[in-house]
Amino acid sequence: MPNPTTARQRPSTTLQRTVLAISVLATFIAFLDGSVVNVALPAIGRELGGGLAAQQWVVDAYLLTLGSVILLAGSLSDLFGRRRVLFWGLLGFAVASVLCALAPTAGVLIVARGMQGVAGALLVPSSLALIFSSFSGAAQSRAIGIWTAITSLASIAGPVLGGVLVDTLSWRWVFGINLLPIAVTLLLLRGLPADPRRPADARVDWVGAGLGVVGLGLPVFALIEHPRYGWGSPLIAGAAGLGLVALVAFVWWERRTRQPMLPLGIFRARDFSVGNVSTAFIYGGVAVGTFALALFLQQGAGYSATLAGFAMVPSSILLIALSAFFGRLSGRAGPRLLMTVGPLIAGAGFLLMLRIGENADYVTEVLPAVAAFGLGMSITVAPLTATILGAVDTARSGIASAVNNAVSRVAGLVAVALAGSAGGAMTAVGSFHDLAGAAAVALFIGAVVSAIGIRNPKATAAPAATVVTTAHAVRS
Numbered sequence: 001m002p003n004p005t006t007a008r009q010r011p012s013t014t015l016q017r018t019v020l021a022i023s024v025l026a027t028f029i030a031f032l033d034g035s036v037v038n039v040a041l042p043a044i045g046r047e048l049g050g051g052l053a054a055q056q057w058v059v060d061a062y063l064l065t066l067g068s069v070i071l072l073a074g075s076l077s078d079l080f081g082r083r084r085v086l087f088w089g090l091l092g093f094a095v096a097s098v099l100c101a102l103a104p105t106a107g108v109l110i111v112a113r114g115m116q117g118v119a120g121a122l123l124v125p126s127s128l129a130l131i132f133s134s135f136s137g138a139a140q141s142r143a144i145g146i147w148t149a150i151t152s153l154a155s156i157a158g159p160v161l162g163g164v165l166v167d168t169l170s171w172r173w174v175f176g177i178n179l180l181p182i183a184v185t186l187l188l189l190r191g192l193p194a195d196p197r198r199p200a201d202a203r204v205d206w207v208g209a210g211l212g213v214v215g216l217g218l219p220v221f222a223l224i225e226h227p228r229y230g231w232g233s234p235l236i237a238g239a240a241g242l243g244l245v246a247l248v249a250f251v252w253w254e255r256r257t258r259q260p261m262l263p264l265g266i267f268r269a270r271d272f273s274v275g276n277v278s279t280a281f282i283y284g285g286v287a288v289g290t291f292a293l294a295l296f297l298q299q300g301a302g303y304s305a306t307l308a309g310f311a312m313v314p315s316s317i318l319l320i321a322l323s324a325f326f327g328r329l330s331g332r333a334g335p336r337l338l339m340t341v342g343p344l345i346a347g348a349g350f351l352l353m354l355r356i357g358e359n360a361d362y363v364t365e366v367l368p369a370v371a372a373f374g375l376g377m378s379i380t381v382a383p384l385t386a387t388i389l390g391a392v393d394t395a396r397s398g399i400a401s402a403v404n405n406a407v408s409r410v411a412g413l414v415a416v417a418l419a420g421s422a423g424g425a426m427t428a429v430g431s432f433h434d435l436a437g438a439a440a441v442a443l444f445i446g447a448v449v450s451a452i453g454i455r456n457p458k459a460t461a462a463p464a465a466t467v468v469t470t471a472h473a474v475r476s
Contacts, residue, residue, distance in 0.1 A: 145327020
């Protein structure tokens with residue numbers, strides 16, 4: 001009879017393969033819809049009108065609701081079960097996608113995109129939590145690597161798929177195409193065991209949920225809209241101020257309530273706290289660096305929008321090709337070295353961008369920098385994700401995943417907002433170099449934080465009393 005612990009460490013059982021397929025598909029759906037719509041905006045504007053503001057909100061409504069609801073979604077995943085929350089997330093995403101595809105006006109489309117963001121927030125934390133409750137040890141790191149590699153396809157597939165659908169059919173199919181992977185995922189979801197019953201005394205922390213949504217949503221709104229209205233606008237200043245007050249009240253409430261949405265005790269786990277600090281610097285640097293490159297290639301070097309988009313494709317290919325390998329390596333050798341070396345190499349990629357001149361020759365100047373960046377991120381992402389989620393109990397992996405997603409998204413928004421003032425001057429190579437250098441510094445800080453703070457897990461044999469089967473692990 002095989003040892004159940006050994007079986008759980010190998011992604012070879014039918015149940016584990018189903019879990020991985022569900023996690024990848026559900027996350028891919030959410031990530032894809034963040035990128036696929038961009039190329040459809042001109043066609044949407046021509047048919048529905050509304051001007052540039054409406055087109056921007058077709059994108060921003062999704063980002064705003066996803067970012068503000070994700071903490072609540074992670075808490076619901078831990079409270080009600082991964083299978084149940086994934087089911088409602090997929091169903092909600094399907095309904096919202098149909099509403100997007102049939103939208104008669106820009107206003108209806110924007111509201112439906114907001115609904116998609118809420119549903120997408122339910123998908124990502126539950127998907128990662130499902131992996132962490134189903135795999136352990138080296139198999140867990142390998143599964144995270146596979147998850148990272150395949151979901152990274154969304155950054156490439158989104159613009160390409162969107163362009164084909166818009167050119168050959170209609171922009172409406174950009175949303176209608178979601179129904180196929182959603183149907184497949186719902187079918188696979190039937191193969192998972194039912195979630196355990198919710199404890200009779202468990203309850204949703206509605207006060208914390210409301211404060212969390214306001215505390216994340218209003219600052220994100222201010223960051224998205226400040227280029228249009230300016231920081232001095234009462235709307236922007238009021239939203240940012242009220243959001244910060246709500247965040248302070250959220251922390252105060254979570255420390256005092258009996259069943260908090262975000263148990264602050266998880267921050268006592270060293271790797272969780274340190275990993276999220278590292279995440280903030282790494283993803284802040286990535287956001288500002290890629291923002292600067294895309295802007296400079298078009299405004300300064302004269303690239304078309306399509307060519308500027310394809311400039312980063314080699315980094316995505318490296319991430320797809322190598323993430324599973326570095327996920328396995330992290331499971332064997334520990335994450336600290338990889339979480340140190342990876343951001344250093346990615347930061348070196350941004351330093352190589354300081355060689356890019358006014359004409360930005362792709363082969364000799366842009367490609368080496370993009371390749372170094374991609375290699376560094378492929379070394380970083382899977383170990384970083386596995387370390388942060390592995391630092392907390394699997395019963396809290398949903399909220400842990402939500403916290404990490406919120407940190408990375410808010411860090412990126414803050415970084416781009418701070419860099420936005422330089423956007424108008426991005427025709428000058430010097431301004432681009434300043435932001436590329438700042439991105440490198442942020443990544444180097446992330447590397448130092450990981451080197452000093454991350455601890456490799458000790459390999460210890462599980463006591464007999466704590467050994468669980470894969471089926472039970474999926475249910476917990």
